[in-house]
Amino acid sequence: MNTYLPRLRKQHLSTTALLLKPETKPITRETLQPFYQQEQISALLDVESGISRTAPLRWKSRRRDSFSLPYFTDLSRVDPFLDSTPSGVPKSGRWPSQPVPKMEDTQFQQGEEDDENKIKDLSRLTGLPILYLQSLKIRELVTHRVTNQTRLGKIAKQYVLTIAGDGNGMIGIGEASSTSGELASRLSQYQAIKNLRPIVRYEDRTIHGNVKVKMGAVEVLLMSRPPGFGVRCSQYIFEICRCAGISDLAARVERSRNPMNVIKATVQALTAQKTPDAIAKGRGKKIVDVRKAYYGRGVY
Known part of the structure; x- marks a missing residue:
C-alpha cells in the first residue's frame, strides 16, 4: 500500500506535465509567412540550417565557431602582437584605470552680459523700456x-523680500528663496519688477483719505496728510x-508687527485705494x- 500511492502520484504528475507542455511546431515557410516578408x-x-543542434554539446568550455577568438586571453591585458597598443600604455600590463573627470563649479554666476539679457527679457515681458527698468528704485x-x-534632513535656504518702484506712482513687491543668497536676491528683484502696479496718489504726494488693511495678525492704517x-x-x-513717490503720509501698525506682513499689507493698501x-x-x-474743495475748504 505504501508503494502504490507514490506510483499513482508519479503517474498523475507525469500526465499533468504532458498536458501542460507547450505545443511546438517546426519552423517552416508557412509558419513564418504571416509575420515576415519573403526575404526575411x-x-x-x-x-537556421547553418546551426547544428549538436554544436553546443561539442563547445564545452571553448567556442569553436566563426565568432570565437583565435587565441586564449582574459581580455584584461594588452597582447603585444594581436592588439594595437595605444600611446602611453605599456606593451605588457593591465590597462590604466579610467581618470576621474573633473567637475566644474556649477554655482550660479551672474555677469554683466547675464544682467543685460535678463533686463531685455523683463522689458519684453512687461512692455517697459530698458532705460526705465534700469532707473527703478529697488530695496x-x-x-x-x-x-x-x-x-532627508534640514534644507537651509535664504529668503529675500524686495520692493521696486519708480518714485512716480509705481510699486511692486517680490519674494524668493534659494540656497544661494545672491541668487535669491536677484530672483526677488526680478519678481518685484514683474509685479509693478500703479497706485492712486492725491496731488502726486499722498493718498486719498484713510485706508486700513489687515494681513494675518497685522493691521496697517494709512492716513493722508497735508503738504x-x-x-x-x-x-x-x-x-x-x-519707492512709490509718496511724500506726505502717516501710518500706524496695530497688533502684530511682523515685517513681512507689514510690507504686504502696506502694498495692498496702496494698490486697493478707491x-x-x-x-x-x-x-x-x-x-x-x-x-x-467745495466752498474753498482746505485741500489735503
Whole structure:
C-alpha cells in the first residue's frame, strides 16, 4: 500500500506535465509567412540550417565557431602582437584605470552680459523700456534664513523680500528663496519688477483719505496728510513710500508687527485705494465734495 500511492502520484504528475507542455511546431515557410516578408523568411531559414543542434554539446568550455577568438586571453591585458597598443600604455600590463573627470563649479554666476539679457527679457515681458527698468528704485527689506525639514534632513535656504518702484506712482513687491543668497536676491528683484502696479496718489504726494488693511495678525492704517507733513511711519513703510513717490503720509501698525506682513499689507493698501470718482458715485455727490474743495475748504 505504501508503494502504490507514490506510483499513482508519479503517474498523475507525469500526465499533468504532458498536458501542460507547450505545443511546438517546426519552423517552416508557412509558419513564418504571416509575420515576415519573403526575404526575411529566406534569411531566417538559411541561418537556421547553418546551426547544428549538436554544436553546443561539442563547445564545452571553448567556442569553436566563426565568432570565437583565435587565441586564449582574459581580455584584461594588452597582447603585444594581436592588439594595437595605444600611446602611453605599456606593451605588457593591465590597462590604466579610467581618470576621474573633473567637475566644474556649477554655482550660479551672474555677469554683466547675464544682467543685460535678463533686463531685455523683463522689458519684453512687461512692455517697459530698458532705460526705465534700469532707473527703478529697488530695496531689500527682509532677509533671513529659512529651514525646511524633510525626510532627508534640514534644507537651509535664504529668503529675500524686495520692493521696486519708480518714485512716480509705481510699486511692486517680490519674494524668493534659494540656497544661494545672491541668487535669491536677484530672483526677488526680478519678481518685484514683474509685479509693478500703479497706485492712486492725491496731488502726486499722498493718498486719498484713510485706508486700513489687515494681513494675518497685522493691521496697517494709512492716513493722508497735508503738504509738508512728511512720511512719519515705520522704516518698512517709509521705504515703500520712497519707492512709490509718496511724500506726505502717516501710518500706524496695530497688533502684530511682523515685517513681512507689514510690507504686504502696506502694498495692498496702496494698490486697493478707491478713486475719488468711485467714491463720488457711491455717495451720490460731486467730486469736489469728496476732495474737500467745495466752498474753498482746505485741500489735503
